[in-house]
Amino acid sequence: MAERAPWYKRFSPNSLVARTLILTLLAVICSQGVLTAIWYQKTKQDELSGIRDISASMATMFASTVTFFQKLPIRYRHIVLDQIRNMGGTRFFVSFNKEQLIVEPIDDTPLKLASVESVRGVLQEKLPKIQSVEVDFSKAENLRLLKNNIYLHDLPKSWAHHTLTLGPLDPPILVVQLQIKEDEWLYIAALLPSPYLQLEDKLLSQDQVLFLTLSTTLLLILTFLLVRAQVKPLRRLAKAANQMSMDIDQPPLKEQGASELITATRAFNRMQTRIRQYIADRETLFSSISHDLKTPITRLRLRAELLDDDAKTDKFNQDLDQLEMMVKGALQCVKDTDLHENQQHIDLNEMVISVIETYNQEITKVDFVPSEIGSVVTKPLAMKRVLSNLIDNAVKYGDYANVRIERTSKWIVVSIIDQGPGIPADKLEAVFEPYVRLAKDKEGHGLGLGICKSILHGLGGDLVLRNRAEGGLEVEVFIAPDAEI
Numbered sequence: 001m002a003e004r005a006p007w008y009k010r011f012s013p014n015s016l017v018a019r020t021l022i023l024t025l026l027a028v029i030c031s032q033g034v035l036t037a038i039w040y041q042k043t044k045q046d047e048l049s050g051i052r053d054i055s056a057s058m059a060t061m062f063a064s065t066v067t068f069f070q071k072l073p074i075r076y077r078h079i080v081l082d083q084i085r086n087m088g089g090t091r092f093f094v095s096f097n098k099e100q101l102i103v104e105p106i107d108d109t110p111l112k113l114a115s116v117e118s119v120r121g122v123l124q125e126k127l128p129k130i131q132s133v134e135v136d137f138s139k140a141e142n143l144r145l146l147k148n149n150i151y152l153h154d155l156p157k158s159w160a161h162h163t164l165t166l167g168p169l170d171p172p173i174l175v176v177q178l179q180i181k182e183d184e185w186l187y188i189a190a191l192l193p194s195p196y197l198q199l200e201d202k203l204l205s206q207d208q209v210l211f212l213t214l215s216t217t218l219l220l221i222l223t224f225l226l227v228r229a230q231v232k233p234l235r236r237l238a239k240a241a242n243q244m245s246m247d248i249d250q251p252p253l254k255e256q257g258a259s260e261l262i263t264a265t266r267a268f269n270r271m272q273t274r275i276r277q278y279i280a281d282r283e284t285l286f287s288s289i290s291h292d293l294k295t296p297i298t299r300l301r302l303r304a305e306l307l308d309d310d311a312k313t314d315k316f317n318q319d320l321d322q323l324e325m326m327v328k329g330a331l332q333c334v335k336d337t338d339l340h341e342n343q344q345h346i347d348l349n350e351m352v353i354s355v356i357e358t359y360n361q362e363i364t365k366v367d368f369v370p371s372e373i374g375s376v377v378t379k380p381l382a383m384k385r386v387l388s389n390l391i392d393n394a395v396k397y398g399d400y401a402n403v404r405i406e407r408t409s410k411w412i413v414v415s416i417i418d419q420g421p422g423i424p425a426d427k428l429e430a431v432f433e434p435y436v437r438l439a440k441d442k443e444g445h446g447l448g449l450g451i452c453k454s455i456l457h458g459l460g461g462d463l464v465l466r467n468r469a470e471g472g473l474e475v476e477v478f479i480a481p482d483a484e485i
Contacts, residue, residue, distance in 0.1 A: 020227045021220055028216050048114045051196045055115040055174075058092075059122035062176055062188050065094060066127055069186065092190030093163055095146055098183050100134065104142040106172050111199040112137055115192065119176060132179035137172040137199065140165050143189065164189055172199055233257030237265055240272075242460070248276050297324055345375040346383070348412065348479075352403055355387050365395050368403040373412055376481050378459055383479075386452045386463075387414070390475050393448065394418035398472060407481070411461070414477040422467040431465070 069077055077096060106112065116135045123133050143152040143164070152164060164173050176188040192199075233256055240253050252269040255262045297320055304316040349370035356366035394401035398418025405414050423431060423438065430436050432450045453463040460480040468474050 017224065017227050017231055021224055024220060024223045025216070028219060032212060032216075044110065047111060047196070051111050051115050051192070052118040054193060054196055055118035056122045058174070058190060058192070059119040059176075060126065062092075062119070062190075063123055063126040065092075065188065066130070066178060066180075066186055069094075069096075070180070091163065092188055093145065095187045097146065097177075097185045097187050099148070100177055100179070100185050101144045101175075101187060102148050103134075103136045103138050103144070103175050103177075105136045106139060106199070109199050111196070112172075115174070115196075115199070119174070123176070123178065127178065130178050130180065132177075134175075134177040134179075136175055138175055140170060140173060143173055143175070145187070145189070164191060166191065169198070230258060230261075233261045233265065237261070237268060240268065244272055244275075248272070248279060293323075343377055343379050345377055346380050348373060348376050348383075348405060348414070351380070351384055352387060352405070352414070355384065355391055356401075356403065359391070359395050359401075365399070366391060366401045366403060371405040371407070373405055373407045374481075376412055376479060378479060382455050382459065386455050386477065389448045389452050390416050390477065394420070394473070394475070397421075410480075412479040412481045414479065416475040416477070417468065417472055419472045422471065422473045423465060425467065428465050428467075432463075 069080075072080065081094060081096075116137070120133050120135045123130070123135075127133075140152055144150060145152055145155060171191055174190050174192060176190075178186040178188075180186055236253060240250060244250050250272065252272070253265045255265045255269075257265075300320055301317065304313050304320070307313045307316065352368055353370070356368055359365040391401055391403065394416050395418075398420030400419045402417045403414065404417075405412065407413075427436075427438060431438065432453050434447055434450055449463070449465075456463050456477065456479075462478040464476045464478070466474050466476070
């Protein structure tokens with residue numbers, strides 16, 4: 001039996017399973033892409049709307065804080081701020097500064113710009129007397145407080161750390177600076193409330209990517225198992241069809257699988273039975289013809305000898321010779337193309353050596369160098385019949401033959417090159433037809449090349465003739481090396 005092909009050969013891009021999985025993957029990618037685009041657009045619209053509302057609400061609180069501190073006497077402002085900080089602070093950090101502090105902004109995103117625009121708009125509306133409104137976001141490590149040379153990490157943790165930091169999340173901090181007078185700025189820093197802590201504009205989060213990957217993988221696995229189960233009967237049907245092309249005596253296939261596959265299998269079994277019956281009838285018919293024609297041909301020869309006219313006797317015998325040759329040729333064609341043998345692993349080098357041995361008894365008429373091609377799965381007697389016929393033609397009509405064997409990606413090619421006159425270009429295909437002979441001798445029937453081509457077609461191969469530019473004929477025998485047994 002032939003070895004089972006490895007999985008990477010059976011799972012080729014041209015297989016039904018592979019194509020189904022590829023189409024399924026493309027369908028999943030397209031559908032997920034469309035749904036993700038719709039979801040992303042809707043989610044971002046909701047996020048933009050939500051962050052505008054949250055920012056407006058915070059800006060309203062900022063405005064109330066400004067109004068509160070504006071109503072306090074100036075000498076009480078720092079006292080109130082110190083009391084708030086000593087108690088642990090509020091939802092945001094507030095200070096009065098003599099100058100505008102430097103803010104190292106984060107990168108612009110749609111969410112950041114929406115928040116800044118909303119805060120600035122509310123503050124300008126509710127605090128029309130404020131000279132300047134500066135709004136931006138900064139990372140905690142770059143946040144300056146009180147003065148340009150004082151950073152967040154320089155202050156006591158009770159002052160601002162609990163208000164403006166959230167451990168490993170490290171969210172950006174909203175910084176609002178309001179110019180109340182020439183040398184007086186009200187500084188407010190705060191975090192946006194959840195779920196708007198981060199302002200990153202990501203298409204998919206890590207959890208969403210993981211979920212899509214796992215769901216797609218699960219879908220492909222289930223699709224693979226389903227399609228493979230459905231393809232098994234189809235693969236058996238294809239294998240049986242390939243085997244039937246090389247050996248008609250195959251057991252009927254078991255009908256299983258989907259209803260369409262059961263119908264196809266039943267039709268295949270009926271076709272195989274009819275072809276087997278047809279071949280048996282053909283053999284019986286030609287055997288009967290051979291038996292029935294021998295007696296009248298012999299009787300006609302005897303009667304021809306009784307004719308008084310020798311010229312008529314010779315013509316009569318010529319017609320009988322032609323008739324007998326046609327009958328023998330037809331029977332030979334049926335016999336030689338009838339491949340009733342099992343396939344085996346053979347060494348093609350050894351087969352060629354055994355064929356050419358008779359031609360190299362006294363002088364070398366066939367030159368051959370073995371090639372490392374491995375074993376070939378074929379019908380040994382049929383293949384030997386093909387090689388013997390072709391090499392015999394090369395020696396007979398070309399005086400000398402050179403045989404080469406090489407392995408390509410798809411075929412094992414046996415090349416037989418002679419030194420004869422070749423074949424006219426317009427006859428290269430005609431020589432495969434029955435009873436077509438270019439040689440003038442009477443040793444053949446003109447059936448050999450046609451029989452060889454029919455045998456190779458039955459084995460899944462082919463036969464090609466071509467004239468060489470330097471003279472002679474090259475015969476190429478194409479053999480399928482991976483045929484199933």
